[in-house]
Amino acid sequence: MKSEYQELLEATLDHLEELKREGNRYVALDPARLADLSGQKLVAPTAKAARVPVAAISRPSIAISATVAPTPVTAPTLVYTSAELSADAKKEAMGRLRLKAESCVLCPHLAASRTKVVFGVGDCLSPLLFVGEAPGAEEDKAGEPFVGQAGELLTKIILAMGFTRGSVYIANVLKCRPDTPGQQSGNRKPTTTEMDTCLPYLQEQIDIIRPRALVALGGTALEGLFGKTAAGITKLRGTWKEYRGIPVMPTYHPSYLLRNQLISVKREVWEDMLKVLERLGSPISEKQRGYFKGGG
Ligand code: SF4
Secondary structure, three states: OOOHHHHHHHHHHHHHHHHHHOOOOEEEEOHHHHHHHHOOOOOOOOOOOEEEEHHHOOOOOOOOOOOOOOOOOOOOOOOOOOOOOOHHHHHHHHHHHHHHHHOOOOOHHHHHHOOOOOOOEEOOOOOEEEEEOOOOHHHHHHOOOOOHHHHHHHHHHHHHOOOOHHHOEEEEOOOOOOOOOOOOOOOOOOOHHHHHHHHHHHHHHHHHHOOOEEEEEOHHHHHHHHOOOOOOHHHHOOOOEEEOOEEEEEEOOHHHHHHOOOHHHHHHHHHHHHHHHHHHOOOOOHHHHHOOOOOO
16 A cells, blocks of 8 residues: 555656656756755755756656655756757747746736736847846736837946847746736836746746847846846946856846936947947947947
8 A cells, every 4th residue: 555655656656747748948946945855955045946847857666765866856057958949949948938937826816807818029049038027017918018108218228229129038037017006007126026926937037048248137136047146236236147058138127217317327238239239249330339338
């Protein structure tokens, strides 16, 4: 007769194999649970939820016993590499991920209040990825990130860089609009829990695209990627960081530029974009170099 432990273990394995058949590649595990499973001490107490490849899960060939030592599980740092994925495979992987996000209910309150999941838009073969924090009311209705005034400004920045909106990729850390119960209008900042819950979608987008540079738009997007830091966006903008092996340029959010019309602030953002163009090896004209120079 099977013990309760064996029954539970077999049910868990059945569930994981079902997920694998459905095409899921990862399951989220919090760091403490992962450390328990792998029999290791948790060395990074602030680490975010890790994802374990479902493909790595297989039914043990030995008889299941409560005394069997657990197999160490390690979370991948990289899901895909560009070398691994052809253009078609990238598009297919992104399409599958989109379908998954569109039916996601991991944040029940956001799933209940959203109009549309705002997955991301653009070319998943692009060398350049822009990341914002979360959809607002307009994005929630349109199902597309960065529409409305801030979106128009971002589009202008992208055009000034020599790209088009369709030739870069644009996504948010959070795919559903943060709800605002009891409020008729307005947006709110996503919570840390909401961003941590949704982050694996963005991580997988990054791993599929493998852009050559990522622009983090605003302090909240930066916080979603790197966690809370003592230094804010004012200090960190203009300095390269790295995320999942991709160079990250933090800069101000376009909505900050709309609130703050100083030419000097526009120039700061533009200088950040010039650094991105240099990193990409894109040609920069004298006219481009001179935008917003000399104002205060
Ligand atoms: S915010 Fe992200 S994790 Fe939460 S329900 Fe929406 S898609 Fe799922």
